[in-house]
Amino acid sequence: DITGSLIFNPRVGDFEVRLGPIFANIVLADEINRAPPKVQSALLEAMQEGQVTIAGKPHEIPKPNMVIATQNPIELEGTYPLPEAQLDRFTIKILMNYPSYDDEVLIVKDTRLGRVDLVNKVVDSQDILDAMKLVDKVRIDESIARYIVSIVRATRSHPKVRLGASPRAAQMLGKLARAWALLDGRDYVIPDDVKQLAPYVLNHRIIVTNDDPLRVINEILEKTPTPMMAKALGMGYSNE
Structure with missing residues (x-):
């Protein structure tokens, strides 16, 4: 059980909570589409609420918390497709070739690859929490916010899209653009941040008919008017 359960402790003659592996800063769920629906549902609560309910009592997951999951798109036997609601909780999707x-x-040559004991600590939890606070301070101009919303809303009216992206997609694209800008040494978001990240944020959030989601997203990016930085102001934006 990834969330945890009540275990009877004979020493004290009572039940006690034993927390599961979801109570960690980084959780790796390998081949998540092989997990039964009950496990997927528990993971959904953890990702959305930041807590897990065990025996009717909520238990907060330590912060920061990140869930990294893999799924095998080739083998179908013994798999349980993730519902759209759970896919929407993942910020990005990266295709691994x-x-x-x-x-x-x-x-083949290096036998040390994959050895956990060779991994060196570079940051601690507090460093990550401090960085997250800095991300929240990165500014998004209203024209950039409108640009993000226009891209997301375009997925809902595209003729090849059966299910478009949710408002959470726009929210996540904005948050990720802030983080991307901070990594680039800026305290403001530019259109290129949105363009670079949109395919990773949206490709698992839309359902297309007889087409590649990435191709549809790139088409939307090409057709959506891009806010351009005003030459005179440097920090202002105007629609092109």
Whole structure:
């Protein structure tokens, strides 16, 4: 059980809560589409609420908390497709291809790859929490916010999209654009931040008919008017 459960403790003659592996700063769920619906539902609560209910009592998950999941799109037997509501909780989706020839040779040669004991700590939890506070201070001009909303709303009216992105998609795209800007040394978001991140934020949030989601998203990005930085003001924006 990834969330935890009540375990009888014979020493005290009573039940006690034993927290599951979801109570961690980083949770890796391998092949999540093989998890039964009950487990997926528990994970959904943890990702959305930041807490897990055990025996009717809520237990807060330590912060910061990140869930990284993989799923195998090839094998269908024994899998449980993730519902749209749960997919929407994941901020981004990255498609993993085969490694390059040289990287695959390195995998064969280097027996140290994958050894956890060789991983060195570079930040602690408080460093991450402090960075998250800085992200919240990054500014998004109203024209950039309108640009984000226009992109997301375009997925709902596109003829090849059966299910468009939710308002949460716009919210996540804005948050991720702030973080991207901060990593680039800026305290404000520019249109290129949105353009670079939109495919990763939206590709798992839309359902298309007979087409590639990424192709549809790129088409929407090409057709949506881009806010341009005003030359005179430097920090102002105007619609092109």
